[in-house]
Amino acid sequence: MSDTHSNIQNLVDNNPVVLFMKGNRNFPQCGFSATVVQILDELLPEYETINVLADPEIRTGIKSFSNWPTIPQLYIRGEFVGGCDIIKEMYSDGGLQDMLGVEEAEEVDPPNITITAAAIEAIQGVAADQEEGDLRLNISSRFEYGLDLTKAGAKDVIIETNGVRVVMDRGSARRAEGTIIDFEETSTGAGFVISNPNEPASVQQVTPEQLQALMAGNDELMLLDVRTDDEREICTIPGALPFTQELEKKIMDLDRSTGLAFHCHSGGRSQQAAEHFLAQGFTSVFNLAGGIGAWADDIDPDMKRY
Missing domain, CATH: 3.40.30.10 (Glutaredoxin)
Structure with missing residues (x-):
């Protein structure tokens, strides 16, 4: 071995x-x-x-x-x-x-969910090309959504709304009360739109210029770089702190009103980190849209890129 x-x-x-x-x-x-x-x-x-x-x-x-x-x-x-x-x-x-070896979770009351006529039409259009199945609604603990056509599991919560059978795991069902599933067509494309009154406050997206202004006006704002060490060797934003496990533990001891701003290369990883701290009760959480690449474009054109 x-x-x-x-x-x-x-x-x-x-x-x-x-x-x-x-x-x-x-x-x-x-x-x-x-x-x-x-x-x-x-x-x-x-x-x-x-x-x-x-x-x-x-x-x-x-x-x-x-x-x-x-x-x-x-x-x-x-x-x-x-x-x-x-x-x-x-x-x-x-x-x-x-x-x-865990006990069954307590029973969950079936949530009230609304599916609009436009969404029903879109669902029926997709279902016509697939094998028979129910509409599965997934709502993660971070309120990320997923829709799929699938068979119900033995432990799923099942409801019927406007003629559509909707299945959910119990965790999703607990977060689904009052959810509206719609379908919209715009000039840039079409897709399902889900609104949920149970969602917590969302991460605030900021441009490089807005982040620079936030940093200048708030000495207590923490700018956290969630990239790898190798990426930080290439370039950094002045004042950004490497996001380490040790720093994460210290942040968890801070007042929940402390301002936290996150960045990565293009904005995806930092968005996940920001959502995590939002879920921990922090109320002033920002994500640099476009990441350090956008910062180089708008603030520091001499910055090394990768």
Whole structure:
């Protein structure tokens, strides 16, 4: 057994539930990892996560160790469970709860959901080209939405509205009361629009000029750089602090009115980080739209790019 496989074996043996993922429980860095974290958070108060992005050997080694090509990967009491799709399926049919040995969550009252006529027409158009299935509404703990046509699981909450059967896992159902599903066509395209009165306050998107003004007018505003060390070697925004686990712990001890601004290369990773701290109760949270690339375009044209 290689040293890397030995290290992985130790992690699997010493943690009842361990998830190899991109990012960590507080800051998932891919959608599949975030989905599995959402499911586990519904079921467990504690479990271990291993950030494969922080260790290239673990990232490569876990795939050969499990003989599984993708991340995330879940182990329960030393047994490999699978990746995101398998975990979602097991959660829906109750198999994951059984494997974890957790009691059934309390019953959830079916939420009231509205589907507009335009949305119904769009759903019927998609359904006509697919096998029979129900409309699945996913609402993550971060209020990220997903719509799909699928069969209901044994543990799903099922409602019918305007002739459409909607299925949800229990976590989604708890967050769905009053949700409206619409479909809009604009000059730039068409798509579903979901409005939910239960959503928390959203992250404020700022331009480079707006961020510069915020920094000049508020000495207590923290600008946090969530990029990797290698990226920071190339270029940085003056005053930005590297977002480390140690700094994250310190931030959690701050007053929730403290201003937090996040940036990365193009705005995606920093948006995830900002949403996490918004969910922790911080009320003044900003994301630099376009990331450091936009800063170079608008503020510092001499900055190195990558």
